[in-house]
C-alpha cells in the first residue's frame with residue numbers, strides 16, 4: 001500500500017535518552033519527517049514528584065536559546081525563566097558588587113531543569129511521528145544491523161531495529177560504551193577532585209526573593225565556590241563546589257558553622273542555620289566528570305550528542321547549551337547532505353568534535369582558574385577590565401565569556417580569537433610600558449641635565465644606555 005511504501009522511505013531513528021538533549025533532538029528529527037522512537041530509562045518525569053540530585057536549575061544562554069528557537073520553543077522556555085543581567089559577587093565581609101554581563105539586552109536565563117525537560121517531552125509527543133517509551137533502558141545496540149536491546153520496568157528484554165541510533169544518554173552513555181568496543185575510538189574521562197552539593201535559599205518571610213532576583217550570585221573563594229540561581233518560586237538553588245576531602249572533613253554542626261562563618265558568612269541567614277545543617281549533613285556531594293571522545297558516529301548507523309559525546313565540568317554553564325547547539329549543527333548538516341546519513345554523520349564529527357573539545361578545555365580552564373586565583377577582588381578586576389576594553393573596542397575586544405555565552409561563534413574560534421586578543425594586549429601593554437618607561441627616562445634625564453647635575457644616579461645611567469642600545473639594536 002502507499003502507507004507501506006511511505007513507511008519504507010521514511011527514516012526510522014531511535015533516540016536513546018529522553019533527557020534535555022534527547023527530547024530536543026526528537027523535535028528536530030520529527031520536523032525532518034523521520035519516524036522517531038524515544039527510549040528513556042527513567043519513568044515519565046511528568047508523572048513524577050521530584051527528581052533529586054541534579055542541578056535543578058540551569059543557565060540558558062544564546063546557543064541554547066537558538067536551538068529552542070529552531071523548534072519554536074524559545075518563547076515558552078524564556079517565559080518560564082528568570083533573566084540574569086549580571087553576576088552579584090559576594091565577598092567575605094558581606095559586600096556585594098554587580099558586574100554586568102553586557103548591555104541591557106545581553107542577559108542569561110535561569111531555567112528549571114525539570115520544567116525544561118517536561119516542556120521538551122510534551123512538545124516532542126505532539127508530533128504524530130514521535131513515540132516516547134519510558135522505563136526502557138538500553139542494554140546493547142548493534143551498529144551493523146541497527147538492532148537495539150532494552151530492559152523494561154518488568155525486567156523483560158525488548159528488541160527494536162532502526163536506520164539510525166542517536167545516543168543522547170548522558171555522561172555515562174550506554175551507546176558510547178558500545179562505540180568504545182570499536183577500533184580507533186578515542187576516549188578519555190577525568191573526575192575532578194571537587195564535588196558539588198545543592199542547597200536552597202528559600203523566599204524571605206514575606207515571600208519575596210531573599211537576594212536580588214535578576215543576578216547570578218557567586219561567592220568565589222579560590223578553593224571553594226558557591227553559586228546561586230533564582231527560581232520562579234522566589235527561592236535560589238545554591239550549589240556549593242568544594243574538594244571532596246573538605247566535604248568529608250565537615251562531619252558535625254560545629255565544624256559546618258565554623259566553616260560557613262569563615263567562608264560564606266552572609267549566606268548563613270539566607271540559607272537558614274537549621275536548614276543548612278540539616279541539608280548539608282544529610283546530603284552527599286556529587287562527582288563531576290569530563291568526557292572527551294572521537295569520533296561521534298559509527299558509519300551511517302549511530303551518532304552521540306550532548307553529555308554522551310562531551311560531558312563538561314559546569315564552570316562555564318555550557319553543558320546543556322552545547323548539547324542543544326549539537327542539535328542545530330546536526331540538523332544543518334542533514335540539510336546540506338539531503339538526509340544521507342553516510343555523508344552527514346562523518347561531517348558531524350568533523351565539525352562538532354573540535355568545538356566540543358574547545359568548550360571542554362575552556363570549562364576546565366575556568367575551573368582551574370577559579371580554584372587557584374579567583375577570589376572576589378580579582379574576579380571583579382578581570383571582568384571590569386574585560387567590560388572596559390569591550391566598551392572601548394567593541395569590534396575587536398570581545399571578552400571570552402561574551403563570545404561563549406552571547407554569540408554562536410564556534411567554540412574553537414572563541415579560543416583562537418582570544419589568543420589573538422591576548423597577543424595584541426600583551427604587545428600593546430609591553431609597548432606602552434616601554435614607551436612609558438622610555439619617556440620617563442628621557443624626561444628624568446632632561447630634568448637632571450636641566451638642573452646641571454654632574455653625575456646622574458646609577459639607575460638613570462643604566463636606563464639611558466639600555467635605551468640607546470635598544471634603539472641602535
Ligand SMILES: Cc1cc2nc3c(=O)[nH]c(=O)nc-3n(C[C@H](O)[C@H](O)[C@H](O)COP(=O)(O)OP(=O)(O)OC[C@H]3O[C@@H](n4cnc5c(N)ncnc54)[C@H](O)[C@@H]3O)c2cc1C
Nearest residue numbers: 017019020021041055059138169170306307317319320321
Ligand atoms: C552542577 C551542575 C550544574 C550545571 N549547570 C549548567 C548550566 O548552568 N547550564 C548548562 O547549560 N548546563 C549545565 N550543566 C550541564 C547539564 O546539566 C548537562 O549538560 C545536560 O543535562 C546534558 O543533557 P543530556 O540530555 O545530554 O544528558 P542528561 O541530561 O544526563 O540526560 C540523559 C538521559 O538519558 C537517560 N539515560 C541514561 N542512560 C540510559 C540508557 N542506558 N537507556 C536509556 N536512557 C538512558 C537518562 O535517564 C537521562 O534522562 C550542569 C551540570 C551540573 C552537574
Ligand SMILES: COc1ccc2c(c1)CN(c1nc(C(=O)N(C)c3cc(Cl)c(F)cc3C(=O)O)c(Cl)s1)C2
Nearest residue numbers: 055057058059087218227239314315316317401405
Ligand atoms: C547551576 O550551577 C552552575 C554552576 C556553574 C555555572 C553556572 C551554573 C552558570 N555559569 C556561568 N558561567 C558563565 C561564564 O561565562 N563564566 C566565565 C562564569 C563562570 C563561573 Cl564558574 C562563574 F561562577 C561565573 C561566571 C560568569 O561569568 O558569570 C556564565 Cl555567562 S553562566 C557557571
